Amino acid sequence: MSSAYVSSDEIRDQFSSAMSAMYRQEVPQYGTLLSLVETVNQEVLAANPALNSTLQKSDELARINVERHGAIRVGSASELAMLRRMFAVMGMEPVGYYDLAAAGVPVHSTAFRPVADRALKRNPFRVFTSLLRLELIEKTELQEQASVILSDRDIFTANVKILIERFEQQGGLNAEDAEQFVQEALETFRWHDKATVDWTTYERLHDEHRLIADVVCFRGPHINHLTPRTLDIDEVQRLMPSVGIDPKATIEGPPRRNCPILLRQTSFKALEETIAFADAAEGKHTARFGEIEQRGIALTHKGRALYDRLLAAARENAPTAADNDAHQAHLAEVFKAFPDDYATLHRDGLAFFHYQAAQGASVAGSVTLEQVESLIEQGALKITPMIYEDFLPVSAAGIFQSNLGGSSHENYASSASQQQFEQALGAKVIDEIELYAQRQQASLEQALAQLAG
Numbered sequence: 001m002s003s004a005y006v007s008s009d010e011i012r013d014q015f016s017s018a019m020s021a022m023y024r025q026e027v028p029q030y031g032t033l034l035s036l037v038e039t040v041n042q043e044v045l046a047a048n049p050a051l052n053s054t055l056q057k058s059d060e061l062a063r064i065n066v067e068r069h070g071a072i073r074v075g076s077a078s079e080l081a082m083l084r085r086m087f088a089v090m091g092m093e094p095v096g097y098y099d100l101a102a103a104g105v106p107v108h109s110t111a112f113r114p115v116a117d118r119a120l121k122r123n124p125f126r127v128f129t130s131l132l133r134l135e136l137i138e139k140t141e142l143q144e145q146a147s148v149i150l151s152d153r154d155i156f157t158a159n160v161k162i163l164i165e166r167f168e169q170q171g172g173l174n175a176e177d178a179e180q181f182v183q184e185a186l187e188t189f190r191w192h193d194k195a196t197v198d199w200t201t202y203e204r205l206h207d208e209h210r211l212i213a214d215v216v217c218f219r220g221p222h223i224n225h226l227t228p229r230t231l232d233i234d235e236v237q238r239l240m241p242s243v244g245i246d247p248k249a250t251i252e253g254p255p256r257r258n259c260p261i262l263l264r265q266t267s268f269k270a271l272e273e274t275i276a277f278a279d280a281a282e283g284k285h286t287a288r289f290g291e292i293e294q295r296g297i298a299l300t301h302k303g304r305a306l307y308d309r310l311l312a313a314a315r316e317n318a319p320t321a322a323d324n325d326a327h328q329a330h331l332a333e334v335f336k337a338f339p340d341d342y343a344t345l346h347r348d349g350l351a352f353f354h355y356q357a358a359q360g361a362s363v364a365g366s367v368t369l370e371q372v373e374s375l376i377e378q379g380a381l382k383i384t385p386m387i388y389e390d391f392l393p394v395s396a397a398g399i400f401q402s403n404l405g406g407s408s409h410e411n412y413a414s415s416a417s418q419q420q421f422e423q424a425l426g427a428k429v430i431d432e433i434e435l436y437a438q439r440q441q442a443s444l445e446q447a448l449a450q451l452a453g
């Protein structure tokens with residue numbers, strides 16, 4: 001009986017809160033960040049009753065301080081493929097392809113996340129998952145050594161593999177299995193302060209690229225950050241030093257706007273942690289940090305092209321002093337070219353929306369696309385922004401780089417290879433823009449059917 005199974009949404013919810021508890025214990029400074037985010041969120045809500053009631057109505061207030069994403073990095077195709085099956089138990093599918101090699105980070109990535117409206121609303125938790133591209137290491141001897149080390153480890157517990165198979169065969173897990181699954185899955189993400197290699201090997205891999213050492217030298221792909229939602233990212237960035245947290249220099253993504261677009265993110269710098277190497281030498285490794293995010297409306301291909309163009313322009317003529325205030329002021333100037341009201345964003349086809357039929361409104365017959373605009377103007381059709389659920393490659397590269405101790409690597413010449421990534425994953429990644437377009441279309445059809453009522 002299928003009702004005996006716990007829903008994937010519920011398992012994901014349990015997993016994200018178990019991960020949060022584990023990470024707070026592992027990285028106390030992350031707990032400090034969570035408290036700061038909560039304080040600022042409460043201040044914003046107190047000062048903004050309209051926002052408070054919108055969030056309450058949409059059922060979001062209760063989850064306001066819950067994490068929105070985390071990130072891991074894995075070393076091999078088989079690890080990535082098993083992760084895909086593990087995330088599927090939690091209703092998380094691979095969405096989007098991100099090439100970071102172009103930005104000097106030898107990985108390519110996807111985001112495992114829920115895709116349906118209802119699932120996103122229940123808990124949108126995502127995991128940004130990167131696969132190391134060993135083929136980008138020029139020294140073949142080092143490349144081989146790294147792949148031998150990786151082939152020796154199993155990042156999954158025996159029990160979690162049994163439970164994943166059971167889920168696949170039965171189509172669900174009962175309450176007891178689901179609970180055990182969450183505990184066993186958590187083991188994959190746990191921190192290990194003992195490296196699997198000796199100090200010399202670590203150093204050699206580290207010298208090639210710090211990220212390679214991080215992926216290759218440990219028993220598992222420790223969660224390297226978690227990211228709660230903030231209602232005022234500028235304020236949290238400003239306040240971080242006052243609670244003893246060292247933020248990265250600038251907030252990534254678009255500037256502050258009336259109609260927020262895409263995603264803004266910032267993080268605190270990764271902490272130096274003591275590691276015991278296999279030859280008993282002691283050393284330091286930096287990998288783990290905390291991040292915050294603030295999301296806005298999802299953009300169409302056209303809107304995204306405009307965003308990419310403006311961001312590139314802003315970066316090209318960036319002021320040399322890269323403190324956050326100067327950076328934000330500069331961005332705000334450049335982004336004046338991006339319409340900042342929902343009506344225009346809709347009319348110009350720059351962003352994605354949800355539609356609702358206004359109470360009591362109705363139309364006769366079928367509606368053409370042009371009529372949709374006038375129905376909105378007349379107030380018969382309401383639009384609300386569809387939130388961006390994905391990531392941004394330039395921002396992600398900025399987050400990676402700020403945690404690589406500033407020792408930026410020159411860009412890798414090799415091109416993006418989505419096909420190679422999908423082969424490792426054992427599945428295709430879902431096109432994120434396609435997904436927003438489908439959700440918008442479904443919402444429009446439903447609203448029009450209601451109007452035709």
Ligand code: OOG
Nearest residue numbers: 071128391395396399400
């Ligand atoms: C992932 C960095 C990217 C984001 O939010 O863009 C990321 C990593 O450091 O492994 O998490």
Ligand code: NI
Nearest residue numbers: 071128227291
């Ligand atoms: Ni992140």
